[in-house]
Amino acid sequence: MKWPPSFFRTRMVLRHPLLSNLICSSAFANQATPLTPSIGSPARIHKLIAAQSDPLLAKEIFEVASSLRPDLPIRSTSHHSLILKLARAGHFSAALSLLRRLPSPSPALLSSLFLAFSRLRRPDLALSAFRRLLASPSSPPRPKLFRRLLSALAAHSSSLPAALSLLKSCSSFGVPHSVRAHNVLIHAFARAGNVAVAYSLFNRIFTLGLAPDVTTYRILMQALCRKSQVGTASDLFEDMLNKGYVPDSLAYNTLLNSLCRKKRLHEAYKMLCRMKVRGCNPDIIHYNTVIVGLCREGKPLDACKVIEDMPDNGCLPNLVSYTTVIHGLCSRGLYEQAHGYLEVMVGKGLIPHFSAFHALVKGFCSVGKTEEACKVLETMLLKGVAPHVETWDLIVAGICDDDREKLGDYVRKMINEEAWRKSTRITQVGCGLEEYMIRRSRYRTRPRR
Structure with a gap:
């Protein structure tokens, strides 16, 4: 049977x-x-x-x-x-x-399938499934589903030509041309480093009688900035403003960062000042981008001016703002002003990274201001920030050169006070003291020539 x-x-x-x-x-x-x-x-x-x-x-x-x-x-x-x-x-x-x-497969199913095939590095299967949909006697594909297919193909550089061909022929299978579909491929070609094709797709939007949106401009500006074509990106930004678009926060930050890296700090500061007038309130990221750029180029006093202007524009400096300025001032030898910003930070409840304290200790010790260095270390310990061994070496060296009796009082204070003891590894400090005293004794017993 x-x-x-x-x-x-x-x-x-x-x-x-x-x-x-x-x-x-x-x-x-x-x-x-x-x-x-x-x-x-x-x-x-x-x-x-x-x-x-x-x-x-x-x-x-x-x-x-x-x-x-x-x-x-x-x-x-x-x-x-x-x-x-x-x-x-x-x-x-x-x-x-x-x-x-x-x-007739549902758009939700096909959309999930496109994503699954793309993640498993088989965008060709996503294209096959889409062609199966076109062959079925159903209504034309929805624009959202078409964009999902383009995204699945655009995630793989080998499938970009197929995606571009689909975009150019989308009207033949009932999908209207759209700016959002173009944005998908502009972003993909820009990410792949092919700015020429991205720019040609940008121009194609105008040819089709459409108008690019803020996202289109931002994607292209980011691509140009990655290629170090900041001048072209700035021209595109001005064209965007002249056509009545209001750039978003990310578009401003892209251009600000590129201008700072190209050392065009005056233009970056000018753009920062005009943001509010143009309909986009600058946030802490925009301010910190300019502050970092100014300090990196050795202009911490200009960065201080930016910090002073921030509250009037409705934005308060944060931990990154103050820490960047402190490092910038220390790099120029302006330790008193840096210490002033440290006290402002601590007064506002902001506790900086130990590197900010260390930069001040190192700076004060280098100019013989041991008292000020000790005050910085006191603040550091009282706020629960553990000093690095090198920080202790600087303090010990400065105090030993100044007054041994003061060193003894300082170490006793460190051992006896609970807040300091919790934040300090006594064994590390002891080793540092021992090594320092051995070095000094060897130096003193060395015969003179």
Whole structure:
């Protein structure tokens, strides 16, 4: 006797205890009509398929359910869940085989499939699924689904030519030209370093009678800045303003950062001052970008002016603002002003990184201002910031050269006061003292020539 294929599938799936129980219970419930096999309702089948971690077992459950009851209307969500399970597990042929059975795949399913294929580095399968949709007698693809396909293709440089060809021929399959679809590929080509193609797509938007949006300008400006074409990016920015667009925060920050890196600090500061007039209030990121640029080029006093102007524009300096200025002032030998900003920080409850304290200690010790260095160290310890061993070496060297008795008082204070003791590794300080005293004794006992 020749058994049908459904018999073998049933025997295979019956090994799964949950499904065998489901079939038994369904058969018991339908004992009045024993000739009509059943494995449960569509809801129970969907629940069973969704609960399986093994996609191949879920597929067998689906096949058995379909073969036992061809008249049972299995939910479309069961199809979708199974197709996605197979695709995400890398069973591409099985997933596409099930996809072909659907008369009209939903946009949500295709969108998820495009993403899954792209993540598994198979954008060609996403394109195949889209062509399957075009071949089916359904309505034209939605613009959102088309953009998702472009994103899936654009994530891989090898698929960029196919994505570009699709974009140029989108009207032939019922998808209207849109700025957002162009933005997807402008961003992809810009990220790949092909600014020429990105610029040509930007110009194509005008040719189609459309108008680029703020995102289009920002993407192209970022690409130009990465290529160090800051002048061209600035011209594009001015063109954007002349056409009535209001640049977003990210567009400003892109150009500010590039101007600072190109040492065009006057232009960066000028742009920062005009932001509010042009409809975009500068935030802490914009201010810190300019502050870092000024300090990096040895102009900390100009950075101080920026900090002083910030409260009037509704933005308060943060930890990065003050720390950057402190380092910038110390690099120019302006230790008193740097100390003043440190006290302002601490007064506002902002605790800087130990490197800011260390820069001040090092600076004061280098000019013989040991008292000021000790005050900085006191503040550091009282705020719970543990000094580096090198910081202690600087203090010890400065005090020993000045007054040994003062050094003894200082070390005793460090050992006795609880707040200092918690923040300091006494063993490290002891080793530093011992090494320093040995060096000094060797220096003093060295015979003079």
